[in-house]
Amino acid sequence: MPLQPSSWKRMVPMVVGTVAIVIGLWTNLAFAKDPFRTSNPHPISANTEAAFRAVFELGNYPEAGRVLQQPDANEPLSYALKAAIAFLSVDTKALRNNDPVALKNLDDFKLNGTQTREVAEKLLATDPLRGNLYLAVGHFLEGAYAITSLGTVAGLPTALSKLELVQKYLGQAEAINRNDPELSLIKGYMDLLLAVNLPFSNPDDAIARLTQYAAPRYLAYRGIAIAYRDLKQFDKALDAVNQTLKDNPNNPEVLYLKAQIFYQQGNYPQALALFDQALTKKDQLPPGVVRTLTRERDKTARKLAQSAPQPSPTPTATPQPSPQ
Known part of the structure; x- marks a missing residue:
């Protein structure tokens, strides 16, 4: 079944965010050069590692952007993170009015998405x-650019052709090692997005992939929390996001996610407290996320305010007749 325009558009920020999440896995290199795998580690530049720490230990996108002013020319993750930022x-509202800043950000997204692909070809x-x-x-990312720049209708043919290539290259990666932790994380996220946006799709396989093979665990749990939020299984979503918060207690995006789950559960006091807590770090987040x-x-x-009990009206005293 083809992906509908609205579904593709909903997937864009999540999958781009997934790319950023995957990049964030490359932290704590003092102990292991590859947090995905216990053998055959892959090296990465110090600049890229610093950007990962900024995004996923602190949730600080401006700092990551500053670090990545000079990306690693041999690492597609560097360009994927720049594309995400x-x-x-x-x-998008300013983009419709041809705002120069919005246009520049869109051009940067296109450039870094293409460079992600070109560097990957060399790899x-x-x-x-x-x-x-x-x-x-x-x-x-190139398909997402088509949708963003041209609109869902005009950009859909390009986006769908790109989606076919996405499936092709994921399949080739799976043929090498289906259970690879890095592959499992990215494909698990993508499969979950498809499952919650397409009718008659089952997310169980994607959740199982994240649960069994994706690493590190806090990022796998974050994806599972998003999936259960969208499936309206809120108790499971809270269990998963709490696992994520054990390792990311001050990440404003994770606090934001937990607030969303509480809101959909109808727990407005807890949701409001977490929204406010996330907003204390709004300077670390992209403007669109803050809005x-x-x-x-x-x-x-x-x-x-609407659910708060209203005070009972004060009874009006019955006037007594005056003495004659």
Whole structure:
């Protein structure tokens, strides 16, 4: 069944965010050069590692952007992260009015998405699994650009052709090692997005892949929490996001996710507290994320006010007749 325009558009920020999440796995290199695998580690540049720490230990996108002003020319993850930051900075309303800043962010998204694919092509010779994996990511980013720049109707043919290539290269990566932790994380996220956006799709296989093979665990749990949130299985979503918060207690995006789950559960006091906690770090987040977070926070405050018990009216005293 073909992916509908609205579904593709909903997938874009999540999959771009997934790319950023995968990049964030490359932390704590003092103990292991490859947190995905216990053998055959893959090296990465110090600049890219610093950007990963900024995004996923602190949730600090501006700092990551500063670090990545000079990306690693041989690492597709560097360009994928730059693409993620650019995409999350695009103001779609301003884009419709040809705002220069919005146009520049969109151009940066296109450039870095293409560079993700081009660097991945070079990586095929030395690391075919990761080369194919990030070829898939690069083609997805280029499809997302088509939808964002042209609109869902005009951009859909390009996006669907890119989606076919995404599936092709993911399949080639799977043929090398289906249970690879890095592959399992990215494909698990993509499969979950398809499952929650397409009718008659079953997310169980994607959740099982994240549960069994994806690493590290806090990022696998984050994806599972998103899936259960969208499937409206809120108790399971809270269990998963709490596992993520054990390792990311101050990440504003994870606090935001937990707030969304509480909101959908109808727990407005807890949701409002977490929205406010996430907003204390709003300077670390892309402007578009802050706008959405603020809008959801204000909606929660209104819901909470509406659900508050109203005071009973004070009974009016019955006037007594005057003595004669």
